[in-house]
Amino acid sequence: MPTTLTAFADVTTSDSALRRFLHGLPGVDAVGLEARAASLGTRSIKTTAKAYAIDLAISMIDLTTLEGADTPGKVRALSAKAVNPDPTDRTTPMTAAVCVYPDMVATAKAALNGADVKIASVATAFPAGRAALPVKLADTHDAVAAGADEIDMVIDRGAFLAGRYLETYELIKAVKEACVRPDGSAARLKVIFETGELSTYDNIRRASWIGMLAGADFIKTSTGKVGVNATPANTLLMLEAVRDFKAQTGIQIGVKPAGGIRTTKDAIKFLVLVNETAGEDWLSNTWFRFGASSLLNDLLMQRQKLSTGRYSGPDYVTVD
Numbered sequence: 001m002p003t004t005l006t007a008f009a010d011v012t013t014s015d016s017a018l019r020r021f022l023h024g025l026p027g028v029d030a031v032g033l034e035a036r037a038a039s040l041g042t043r044s045i046k047t048t049a050k051a052y053a054i055d056l057a058i059s060m061i062d063l064t065t066l067e068g069a070d071t072p073g074k075v076r077a078l079s080a081k082a083v084n085p086d087p088t089d090r091t092t093p094m095t096a097a098v099c100v101y102p103d104m105v106a107t108a109k110a111a112l113n114g115a116d117v118k119i120a121s122v123a124t125a126f127p128a129g130r131a132a133l134p135v136k137l138a139d140t141h142d143a144v145a146a147g148a149d150e151i152d153m154v155i156d157r158g159a160f161l162a163g164r165y166l167e168t169y170e171l172i173k174a175v176k177e178a179c180v181r182p183d184g185s186a187a188r189l190k191v192i193f194e195t196g197e198l199s200t201y202d203n204i205r206r207a208s209w210i211g212m213l214a215g216a217d218f219i220k221t222s223t224g225k226v227g228v229n230a231t232p233a234n235t236l237l238m239l240e241a242v243r244d245f246k247a248q249t250g251i252q253i254g255v256k257p258a259g260g261i262r263t264t265k266d267a268i269k270f271l272v273l274v275n276e277t278a279g280e281d282w283l284s285n286t287w288f289r290f291g292a293s294s295l296l297n298d299l300l301m302q303r304q305k306l307s308t309g310r311y312s313g314p315d316y317v318t319v320d
Contacts, residue, residue: 005249008213015166022165022209028201028237037232040276041269050268054303055093057267057295058085060285062120062256064099064293066127066224072107075100078293079111086300089307095296096285097150101126102139105146120150120190124175127194127223129154133174140178144187151179152190154223155207157197165210172214190218190256190289196228204234208241218254224291229259232273239277252281258291264302267295 011021045053063082065074079098086092097118098108105121112119121143125131131139140151153175160168172191179187191211195204211219219238222229235257242253255278257270267290274282282288304310 005213007248012169012213018165018169022206025205025209028205030201033201033237034233037236037273040272041232043272045268051306053268053271054264054299056283057271057290058299059093059096060288061095061290061292061296062097062099063095063296064291066101066122070101070104075104075107076111079108082117083112083115085296092303096289099152102143102146105143105148109147118149119147120152121148122152124153126154127225129156133171137174137178140175144179144181148187150188150190152192152220154192154194157194160207169210169214172211172216176215188217189215190220191216192220192223194223194226195221195234196226201237204237205241208238212241212245212253216253218256220256220258220291222259224259230257230261232269235270236273236277239273243278252287254287254289256289256291261290261292262294263298267299
């Protein structure tokens with residue numbers, strides 16, 4: 001199996017070549033896609049399997065605060081919750097990461113104090129992405145220099161929707177290079193498409209391939225800041241893309257649905273999508289994440305119910 005992008009070397013040599021490739025991808029059967037996503041969502045997961053799924057989902061959460069009113073105290077509290085989500089049960093897994101704005105990365109790093117929780121930071125003029133390239137790269141450099149392990153960047157949806165595919169590709173490549181530290185190590189790059197603004201499933205498939213060809217470590221649905229965010233259908237489509245990309249290149253890329261996933265039932269539906277579409281190789285927080293915060297509280301309540309037989313209610317979990 002090949003393990004490089006050699007087979008796609010000619011695809012990104014010009015805007016016209018990339019356009020031919022992207023528009024040559026198979027069209028998405030919207031009805032079929034939505035029907036399959038709905039069908040997989042009906043799977044019943046109970047008892048031991050449910051307990052496993054809850055712990056797995058907790059371990060996949062990027063615990064997030066991305067508000068203008070964020071304070072150091074809020075970030076410290078969120079970091080403490082990421083390390084110890086349920087103070088009454090120390091067997092509860094840590095979350096995968098804490099996700100904050102670049103200016104809060106140093107605060108999160110100090111609060112985590114070496115815990116096995118990644119620090120993710122949004123960059124590139126999140127959430128709109130409306131800034132000049134030097135500003136976007138400076139945003140990324142600042143977050144990486146402050147200690148970010150992961151960068152969640154946004155594409156320029158205006159450029160993509162105008163058909164400037166090579167410009168979109170070059171932006172991702174430039175941010176990928178900005179993720180490299182002086183010692184040669186690099187922050188992992190998650191590329192956010194804002195699927196709710198891409199209008200069609202065909203566009204989501206094309207954006208997925210642009211991100212993967214440009215070196216994304218993860219492809220991510222949304223910022224969580226628009227009306228339509230992660231859905232089972234758009235996540236299924238992106239899972240198909242990373243599966244097919246690995247089959248052709250040997251390179252594995254993660255998927256992160258973000259926004260609107262609030263309940264344990266929702267999370268388990270997404271885990272079923274992962275297992276049935278991409279396969280078990282993606283069932284870890286190395287390759288699949290949830291961009292969510294309110295989801296964690298529901299997972300904790302359901303976890304407590306499984307272990308005690310009682311549903312404790314929202315008053316027994318911390319408020320983010």
